Amino acid sequence: MPVSQEPSNVPLLHALLAHVAFIRLAGFATGVLANWAPALFGYYAKYCAALAGRLDDIAFNFPTTVWAAVTINFGPRTVSLRHRDYANLAWGWCPITALGNFNPDVGGHLVLWDLKLVIRFPPGSTIAIPSGLLTHSNASIGGRETRFSVTQYTAGAIFRWVDQGCRTKEEFVKKMTASEYDAFLVTEEGRFNEGLAMYSTLDELRSSDAESDLSELDE
Template identity: 40%
Template sequence: MPLSCDFTVYNWNGVPQPVLDREDRVLLVLGGFPPNATDWKEAVTDDAAREMENAATKIYTEPKWRCKAEATAAKTPCRGPHAAESVGASMGSGQPFPMMLQHSVVNTTIFAGLFGLKCFERIAGWTNTGFAPLLHEYYRQTLDDLFTWDAGQDREKHLRCNFLRRFSVFAAATFNFGPHTVTFPHIDFGNLAWGWCAITALGWFNPDLGGHLILWDLKLIIHFPPGSTILLPSAILRHLNVKIQPGESRYSFTQFTPAGLFHWVYNRFRTDRDINTAPNTSPEEHERHWADRMQRWQEGVKMYHVWDKAPNAVRA
């Protein structure tokens, strides 16, 4: 898909700032990294990239993970030809109830080790600070309700958080192991329509020459330096990132909550099929249920923070 000349290039340097829509709502946040964290590159950016590289060599068999990326490329995946693994709670694809994404015991241990590292805890904690307050509260309350419900279920395997709850309100995460994480234009249709996911760029590459984030629908090209985080509504905005230079490495760490989990909690811990097939659900209740769902988008957009006094804001 060639770019037209009406795209705007934004030379972002990682300083936190909002991106506003025409009604001054914060549509997405260029979260960057903490301005006063002088050790961020060494203790967070570089450490996280090294730990992802080390983990990939254990997860993927010899000759290491580059063969995984090449094999994936032959299948033309929707997001891009790179090795990636998602970890956390999931709901969808015919699941009768929320459950954890499945991995081998060895890989589960590796992922738990990554989540327990200080560098990833700091990324998750910093991401939390960039959330629109009402949207953050909605994510937090949904996760609280979900885990309260799960704790009351009589079964062997229960849901688990990737991070301690004080660090993150997301239910899942994806490690894009690369080693050259370059994505095709896509939307994350499994995420909440008005919700945000958090993308953190990692690795060793020149952000002036590659790795840019392209928000296709906004016609915006953003420099995306290593160690910085961007929160965006990935279910409605087509996005991709461009190639990096030969000899460079780029990874990314993405945090999100599947829309199916919100739907499950919203339905009072039932699927739509459960509601539709319940013998005691009246036609009037069915009608109210679907009418109520039609209003969810409008209610969701109200969670976007209105910020009319942001001198450094980017306009979408």
């Protein structure tokens, strides 16, 4: 459900979120995560279910998504400046879909600064990246061209809130003993490495029971 919006925008956002094209777009992104990082997909799905079980009035943006939030950039010439999304789940994947009418050979490229990659990113394409880890931006487009984007993500604080019994950190730790708090800190320190372990290798994907046929992937 759209929050923190101008009242005049809410009907339009509801209409977009209910449109079959956006529902399919969200479902495709979910399928990408499920096929290429099945353990990470399971992690997202688990926490979505936990939120739904805890908050009776929660309404996810799409019936086909495992992400809690969506941003629709209306452009008309959307350009993302160089940044990292620090508030997102640190090892989580963020699907980005480019829309509009522009020449992808000339502009609109996705730039992953840490990896020194510039990726052709034409309209209708979706890519999933760990946006909290990788510094990213996109190239500008022509003055008479249009570019829009749809991005899904989940804040890391949501996962922590669920892990803390649907409480803030302050509420969660205030009744802990010293030894319990020390154990909590150890768990917190290991969280990132546990998250990275949810990534899949190509060998793991080939040997999995995933529905997608990955047997012809090159090394």
